[in-house]
Amino acid sequence: MAKQQSGQRGRDRASGRPRSMHVHQTILESTRSLLAEVGYEHLSIESVAADAGVGKSTIYRRWSTKEDLVVDALVSAKPTVAVPDTGDLRQDIHAWVETYMAVMGSSVGRQVLGLIIGTVSSNPHLAEVYWSRYVVPANDALAAVLQRAQARGQLRADTPLSAAIDAVSGIMFYQLLVKPSAQVSLQHIHQAIDIVLRGSGVYDP
Amino acid sequence: MAKQQSGQRGRDRASGRPRSMHVHQTILESTRSLLAEVGYEHLSIESVAADAGVGKSTIYRRWSTKEDLVVDALVSAKPTVAVPDTGDLRQDIHAWVETYMAVMGSSVGRQVLGLIIGTVSSNPHLAEVYWSRYVVPANDALAAVLQRAQARGQLRADTPLSAAIDAVSGIMFYQLLVKPSAQVSLQHIHQAIDIVLRGSGVYDP
Amino acid sequence: MAKQQSGQRGRDRASGRPRSMHVHQTILESTRSLLAEVGYEHLSIESVAADAGVGKSTIYRRWSTKEDLVVDALVSAKPTVAVPDTGDLRQDIHAWVETYMAVMGSSVGRQVLGLIIGTVSSNPHLAEVYWSRYVVPANDALAAVLQRAQARGQLRADTPLSAAIDAVSGIMFYQLLVKPSAQVSLQHIHQAIDIVLRGSGVYDP
Amino acid sequence: MAKQQSGQRGRDRASGRPRSMHVHQTILESTRSLLAEVGYEHLSIESVAADAGVGKSTIYRRWSTKEDLVVDALVSAKPTVAVPDTGDLRQDIHAWVETYMAVMGSSVGRQVLGLIIGTVSSNPHLAEVYWSRYVVPANDALAAVLQRAQARGQLRADTPLSAAIDAVSGIMFYQLLVKPSAQVSLQHIHQAIDIVLRGSGVYDP
DNA sequence: TGCTAATCGAGACGGTACGTCAAGTCTTAAG
DNA sequence: CTTAAGACTTGACGTACCGTCTCGATTAGCA
Numbered sequence A, B, C, D: 001m002a003k004q005q006s007g008q009r010g011r012d013r014a015s016g017r018p019r020s021m022h023v024h025q026t027i028l029e030s031t032r033s034l035l036a037e038v039g040y041e042h043l044s045i046e047s048v049a050a051d052a053g054v055g056k057s058t059i060y061r062r063w064s065t066k067e068d069l070v071v072d073a074l075v076s077a078k079p080t081v082a083v084p085d086t087g088d089l090r091q092d093i094h095a096w097v098e099t100y101m102a103v104m105g106s107s108v109g110r111q112v113l114g115l116i117i118g119t120v121s122s123n124p125h126l127a128e129v130y131w132s133r134y135v136v137p138a139n140d141a142l143a144a145v146l147q148r149a150q151a152r153g154q155l156r157a158d159t160p161l162s163a164a165i166d167a168v169s170g171i172m173f174y175q176l177l178v179k180p181s182a183q184v185s186l187q188h189i190h191q192a193i194d195i196v197l198r199g200s201g202v203y204d205p
Numbered sequence E: 001t002g003c004t005a006a007t008c009g010a011g012a013c014g015g016t017a018c019g020t021c022a023a024g025t026c027t028t029a030a031g
Numbered sequence F: 001c002t003t004a005a006g007a008c009t010t011g012a013c014g015t016a017c018c019g020t021c022t023c024g025a026t027t028a029g030c031a
Helices: A021-038 A046-053 A055-059 A064-073 A089-103 A107-120 A123-151 A163-179 A186-199 B021-037 B044-053 B056-060 B068-077 B087-105 B107-120 B124-152 B161-178 B186-199 C019-038 C045-051 C054-058 C066-075 C088-103 C107-120 C126-153 C160-178 C186-201 D021-038 D044-051 D055-059 D066-075 D089-104 D107-120 D124-152 D161-178 D186-199
Strands: none
Touching: A021 A055, A021 A064, A021 A107, A021 B186, A046 A055, A046 A064, A046 B186, A046 D089, A064 A107, A089 A107, A089 A163, A089 A186, A107 A123, A107 B107, A123 A163, A163 B161, A163 B186, A186 B021, A186 B107, A186 B161, A186 B186, B021 B044, B021 B056, B021 B107, B021 B186, B021 C045, B044 B056, B044 B068, B044 C054, B044 D124, B068 C186, B087 B107, B087 B124, B087 B161, B087 B186, B087 D124, B107 B124, B107 D066, B124 B161, B161 B186, B161 D055, B186 C107, C019 C045, C019 C054, C019 C107, C019 C160, C045 C066, C066 C107, C088 C107, C088 C186, C088 D021, C107 C126, C107 C160, C107 D089, C107 D107, C126 C160, C160 C186, C160 D021, C160 D161, C160 D186, C186 D186, D021 D066, D021 D107, D044 D055, D044 D066, D055 D186, D066 D124, D089 D107, D089 D124, D089 D161, D089 D186, D107 D161, D124 D161, D161 D186
16 A cells, blocks of 8 residues: 555665664554544644654655555554354344444544545545445445345345345444434434344344 | 624624625635535635635635635535425335435535535534534435325334434435445435335335 | 825815815824834834724825825924024034934934935935925025125135035934934034034134 | 854754755845845845745745845845055045945945835844944944054044044935935035045145 | 665755735725 | 725735755665
8 A cells, every 4th residue: 555656766676774664653653643633634744754753755755645644544543343143133233333333433433434535535546445444344244244144034035135234334324424423322223223124024123 | 604704893784895795606606616626625715716806815804714615615505405295105205315316416416525524523613514404404304204104104103203214314325425426326225215114114115 | 295196086176075184184193103103114004094093095095105105294294493593603503413413313303314215215206305305404504504604704715515514414414324323422423523614614613 | 144043953963954055145146136126115025036936935944034134135245345555545535435435326235225224223133234244344444544644644633533434424425325316426525525634634635 | 894775864945825914996884 | 075994906924834855874785
């Protein structure tokens, strides 16, 4: 994601002083910390350099734009959410949703999501990264849970899985992105997901 | 939303030359047009002033920040979506969803949404405006359709309406915000909504 | 000096509300007071208007530029220095010089001189006014004193008067313009002038 | 006079890219050239930057105000006037005056003088620089000539030298500052100086 | 062990846009 | 028609960062 910048002038073999991995990490950490503090808009490369105790060129040598840097900082810190398997569809889904909401619904998580969504429209590259690192894994987790349930006969066979996944994902992202955090309640989410489950042919809770 | 900036210095009666409504509109139009051209990130107040044939101070007299200006430009152009009433719940919902997606799913609509979501986390004022102008009306429209249906007995009485509304809204916003526009299909949306309707106690289509 | 601005549109007879002489004076006074406070550089027409409790257009209707206004404010307050006639040349000259230095050597007087000298090079109009209102009267006063002395035989007949005048004027303006005010001493000036008088053929004191 | 601005943050050894002497000179030259063109009042830092092909910050990094810049530009270009020594007082003085008037009486010279005099009253720092760089050397030159003459017995011993110097300087500055350039004649100046010399006890020419 | 070449911190460089201020003009309502 | 008020266009102000470019001073691996 980074590194394949300008460097490597001709000769394959690394010559001269190698780039410091430590500096690399320090920069990413400063970026994340400042990002949480002042937001994407007011994040300046100069402040990152100062905070990391690093020269500007050391940053530009690795990332060519603020966007690049921020994307890398966020992607390299992506949290993972485990997929539960208790044998009961409803329980699995609700457990997974609860964990996912806990992780992404934090102040930082919401900022990250907001930043990414806001940038996507003007930055196709970021969109792609975001899609493959944040959304696809969530959908895959959901798909796994639902497929297992369908295999066990807990879900009507003719239910289009992708539609059900979109409905559940939609409910979650709607709460994360659109609703003011004060208005989000887990109980509410569970109700909505139950409607989807019922509509997908699961026995009533 | 604007206007109540600095003005009103003591005397109630307007004194001095009144602010030109024409200039006001011209600025907002230039803002929208440039916004669509270069995006929020690369929109400069100076370019707006130049495009509108106006001095910078004339802009700063009305809006104190770029954010303020852009929000006003977007809000003052907010499209309205009519709520259909054919007597059939499914038909009403699908019709409404289709119109809403057409309006908000356009290139500009997506940009607007992305911009707002991305800014919300760092701008509470914008969040409020956005919530009351974009989200609440949509929810109200949905609520109206569902309430009518419940009154007619087309919807099970014990279905929590707010949960159903969140599910439908979620499906739509998920498509608008999260999915790459290329992957959005109306058919897919209809399927997901049908799952919600079925789960809410509507007879199968 | 002012007044012959835009006004007088055709009809000779004043029609409509006449210009207030009181306002005119108030503006000039505010100008002088602010000038002494902040200096020419940082004097703003807006501050003059505010201080005088007057609209900007009321000022611009009378003076077209800041320079015009300031020049008028200074000229309209020009002090006059009486020419003594005691029958003794030396006494007359020294008395006159003392009075002149007292008037022009004040803090305001020095500021006025400095302002005018500094502006002269870029403003021929001001130069003319300055020359005729400030310098010529001083020279005339000196000329009168010297001519009287020459007529009385107190001054050698072949002394070129204009050269003597220039020498005396030079001594004074040099003290006023060039020397730091702290280094100016009347005794010193008298010594220098005595040299000129002796060189002009007056008996030693 | 410049340079000792922000720099020197703790570490003695210069760190980072050193300031370019070349741009430094270019800026000063542009300043002088524009100063002669449009005058101090209408000189803008932006125009200097444009003319020198330099960013504004490069100027502000070295000089904090327009005044600072202009003072430095003028001081760094101060002309020197040689002191003649022919053995004859009258000849020496007249030669020196002629040279001095030629240098300072030029269009640029007069502007510089006017600028400085006009600014002195509101800028003590400039006053000091001006006094020590422009006035004192001239007085020193005169003093040297007169002292030599007094040592040779060409000048009466009891003549106060500083008064004589002030008289001669006064005559010159009066011509330079007060008189319109059209009215200045060298012959006139020589006459006035001869009066002073005669008054100081020099044999008549 | 020294040589070589890219790295490092630092900060100056030419620029762009910021948000503020004042200049001089224009437009109201009140007198 | 003048006045006070204040919005208008214009243009410079001084600041903050941009992304690029020197500097002298480290580092590795290669010779």
